[in-house]
Amino acid sequence: MRNSTDATRLGINRTGLQMSPEHAQEMLEGTQLLEMDMPAGTSDEADGQALSAMRQEYIAMADPLGSVPAPATLKGAAKSGAKMLTGRRPQVFIDKLSERLAFERGGTRLYDAVYAKALASKGDISKVPAEELLEIRNSEARHALLIKECMETLGADPTAQTPCADLVGVESAGLLQAVSDPRTTLAQTLHAALAAELIDNEGWEDLMTMAREMGHDDMANRFKQALDEEAVHLTKVRNWYTLLTMETSELM
Amino acid sequence: MTLALFEDRGTPLNQQRFTWRELAGKPISKLDDDAFTRVRVILMNGIETEALRFSHAAARFNLEFRRPLAEIRRVEQHQATMVNWLLGADHSPLETTIGYEQVAIEITAALAQQEPDPYLAQVYRFGLLEDFDHMYRYSALLDRLEGKDSNNILQSYTDVLPGRPTVVEHRAPENDLRRPFDRKTAAPLTKLNALTLTASEHQTHDYYMNIGPLFADPVARQLYAEIASIEEQHVTQYESLLDPSQSLLENWLLHEAMEAYLYYSCVQQEPNPRIKAMWERMLSYELGHFHMVAELFKKHERQDPQEIVGERLPEPVKFESQREFVRATLAQEVDLRPSGHDFVGLEQEPQRSIEYRNHMNSEGSPSETVAAGYTWRPGTEVLTRAQVRAA
Incomplete structure (x- = not known):
C-alpha cells in the first residue's frame, strides 16, 4: 500500500x-416466495424475541469469567511497607488495575504495529511523524510499568490475568x-488506534x-x-x- | 486396580443422547480452572475428532460396517462438540494455541515415560522437543502481537524455552516415516499410545490450518503456515508407527479402547466436579461403543478382543507437569535428527532434508523472526526489559 489514497480508489466491488x-x-x-409461505403473524420482532430469550437463559446460568486473586495484603502476608487495601471489596480496584495493565501492554504492541505501518507508508509519512508514534508506544510501555509498580505496592500480582484484564x-x-x-x-490503522485511545483515556479517568x-x-x-499523557496521544x-x-477525500 | 474393560458394559448406544443445549453448555473458566482441565478438554476433542476421521475412512473401505460406523459416529460427533465447546470464547485463537502446545508437550512427555517399547519412546521424545520449541515461538508471538503472557495459560506447569529449533525441523518426507510396531507382539499400551499421539497431532494440525488465515498479522500467518507444516510431519511420523496390517475391526476396537482409556484417565484426575461428571458420562458412552465393536470383532474375526486390548485398561495417563523429564530430554537429545526410520547425530542428517528446508527457509524463517532475542519474562517483555524502544 503506497498511501491512504490507494484504499479509496474506484473499482469493481462485487x-x-x-x-x-x-x-x-x-x-x-x-425472498418473496418465502414470505408468502410464512404463517400469519410471523414478524422480525417475534423472531428477535426468541433469540433474545435464549440469550437471557444463558446469561442467567452463566458462570463469571473468573476471579481476582487475593493480594498479599488481604491474605495477611503483606511485605513490610506494602500499602493496605481498604474498602469492602478492594478486589475491584485490583481488577481495574490489572485491566489497565493489560490494556497498556496490548497498546504497546498495537503501536508496534502502527509504527511499522507508518514506516512502510511512505506516501503518508510527511503527515504522521513516525518518531512521535514511537514515543506514544514507549509511553504506553511506561504506563504498563507504572501500574505494575502500583500493584506490587498493594501486594497484588501484576502477572495474573484478572477478569477485566481478560476482557480487554x-x-x-x-x-x-x-x-x-x-x-x-x-488512515485506517489510525482509526483503530483512535478507538484504542478513546477507551484508554476513559480507563485512566476511572x-x-x-x-x-x-x-x-x-x-x-x-x-x-498518565491521563494527561493519554490526552496528548488522543x-x-x-x-x-x-x-x-481529509487529504484522501481531497477536502484540503 | 484399573478399569476392567470387559466388565463394565457402559451406556447402551440407544440411550446415548444429547440436546443442543447440552452440546453448547457452560465453558470452563480460562482464569480459574486448572490448566490440566484445559489440557484434557483439548486432548479429548482430538481423540473424538480422530474417532470421526477413522470412522469415515473405514466406511469408505467397507460396506458391511457402514451402519454401525454411522451409528457410533453420530455419538462421537456430539461428544466432540460437547467437549470442544468447553473452551470459552475469551481464549484468543493464539491463547488456545498455547493450550494445544501444552497438550503436545505434557501428553507426549507422559506417554514417552509410560511407553514400554524403547524405539517408540525414542520417537516420542524426538517429537516432544519439536513441540516444545513451538511453544517458545508461539509465546513470543503472543507477547509481541497481543501483549499477553503465555504463562497465564500455562499456569507455570510448562517451561517456555527453545527446543529443537523449528527452523531445522523441516525435513524430506521419507525422514518422517518410522518403523511400525508389530501388532502381534506390541503391548496394548504401545498401540494406545501411538494412536493417542496420532490423534492429538492431527487435531493440532487441523486447528492451525483453520485458524492461521484468521490472523491479519503477516508474521503470524507465516508462523502458523510453518508450524502447521511441522504438525503434518508429526502426523506422518506418529501414523507411521501404526502397524498397517491391523484389520479394520482391530483398528476400530483399538480406537474405542483408546477413547475409554483416556476418558478413564480424565475421570481419575479431574478436580472440577462438573467436568468430572462429564468425563464419567463420556467414559460410559465409550464403554458402550467398545462393547459393540468387541461383539463385531468376535463375530467377524473369530478372535478374543482381550488378546488385542488386554483385560484391564493400563494405569491412567498422568496429567501433570513433566518439566524435569522434558529438561533432561532437551539436554540429551536436542541434536538428534532423523535418517529414514532412525535417529542420528547432526552431522549425519540426510542431504535431502537439508536441501528441502534450505529452500523452504530461503525467503526467511517466521519462527526465527518472531522469536529473535525472545526470553519469556513474567508479565511479558514489556514489563521487564527494553520497554522503551529506540527509533
Whole structure:
C-alpha cells in the first residue's frame, strides 16, 4: 500500500445488489416466495424475541469469567511497607488495575504495529511523524510499568490475568486485527488506534477516581499524569487521522 | 486396580443422547480452572475428532460396517462438540494455541515415560522437543502481537524455552516415516499410545490450518503456515508407527479402547466436579461403543478382543507437569535428527532434508523472526526489559 489514497480508489466491488442486477432480482423473488409461505403473524420482532430469550437463559446460568486473586495484603502476608487495601471489596480496584495493565501492554504492541505501518507508508509519512508514534508506544510501555509498580505496592500480582484484564483482550482483538493487517492504510490503522485511545483515556479517568476514593492519593496523582499523557496521544492520533482522511477525500 | 474393560458394559448406544443445549453448555473458566482441565478438554476433542476421521475412512473401505460406523459416529460427533465447546470464547485463537502446545508437550512427555517399547519412546521424545520449541515461538508471538503472557495459560506447569529449533525441523518426507510396531507382539499400551499421539497431532494440525488465515498479522500467518507444516510431519511420523496390517475391526476396537482409556484417565484426575461428571458420562458412552465393536470383532474375526486390548485398561495417563523429564530430554537429545526410520547425530542428517528446508527457509524463517532475542519474562517483555524502544 503506497498511501491512504490507494484504499479509496474506484473499482469493481462485487458485494452490493447493484453490481448484479439480474441475480439480485432472483434473490428478491426467492425472498418473496418465502414470505408468502410464512404463517400469519410471523414478524422480525417475534423472531428477535426468541433469540433474545435464549440469550437471557444463558446469561442467567452463566458462570463469571473468573476471579481476582487475593493480594498479599488481604491474605495477611503483606511485605513490610506494602500499602493496605481498604474498602469492602478492594478486589475491584485490583481488577481495574490489572485491566489497565493489560490494556497498556496490548497498546504497546498495537503501536508496534502502527509504527511499522507508518514506516512502510511512505506516501503518508510527511503527515504522521513516525518518531512521535514511537514515543506514544514507549509511553504506553511506561504506563504498563507504572501500574505494575502500583500493584506490587498493594501486594497484588501484576502477572495474573484478572477478569477485566481478560476482557480487554477480547475487546481490543478487532483493533489489533485492523492495525496488523498489511492491507490497511495508515488512515485506517489510525482509526483503530483512535478507538484504542478513546477507551484508554476513559480507563485512566476511572482508575484515577477510584484510586482517590480508596485513599491512594499518591497513586491517583501518578494516574493523573498518565491521563494527561493519554490526552496528548488522543489529540495527536485524532489529528493525524482527520488529516489523512481529509487529504484522501481531497477536502484540503 | 484399573478399569476392567470387559466388565463394565457402559451406556447402551440407544440411550446415548444429547440436546443442543447440552452440546453448547457452560465453558470452563480460562482464569480459574486448572490448566490440566484445559489440557484434557483439548486432548479429548482430538481423540473424538480422530474417532470421526477413522470412522469415515473405514466406511469408505467397507460396506458391511457402514451402519454401525454411522451409528457410533453420530455419538462421537456430539461428544466432540460437547467437549470442544468447553473452551470459552475469551481464549484468543493464539491463547488456545498455547493450550494445544501444552497438550503436545505434557501428553507426549507422559506417554514417552509410560511407553514400554524403547524405539517408540525414542520417537516420542524426538517429537516432544519439536513441540516444545513451538511453544517458545508461539509465546513470543503472543507477547509481541497481543501483549499477553503465555504463562497465564500455562499456569507455570510448562517451561517456555527453545527446543529443537523449528527452523531445522523441516525435513524430506521419507525422514518422517518410522518403523511400525508389530501388532502381534506390541503391548496394548504401545498401540494406545501411538494412536493417542496420532490423534492429538492431527487435531493440532487441523486447528492451525483453520485458524492461521484468521490472523491479519503477516508474521503470524507465516508462523502458523510453518508450524502447521511441522504438525503434518508429526502426523506422518506418529501414523507411521501404526502397524498397517491391523484389520479394520482391530483398528476400530483399538480406537474405542483408546477413547475409554483416556476418558478413564480424565475421570481419575479431574478436580472440577462438573467436568468430572462429564468425563464419567463420556467414559460410559465409550464403554458402550467398545462393547459393540468387541461383539463385531468376535463375530467377524473369530478372535478374543482381550488378546488385542488386554483385560484391564493400563494405569491412567498422568496429567501433570513433566518439566524435569522434558529438561533432561532437551539436554540429551536436542541434536538428534532423523535418517529414514532412525535417529542420528547432526552431522549425519540426510542431504535431502537439508536441501528441502534450505529452500523452504530461503525467503526467511517466521519462527526465527518472531522469536529473535525472545526470553519469556513474567508479565511479558514489556514489563521487564527494553520497554522503551529506540527509533
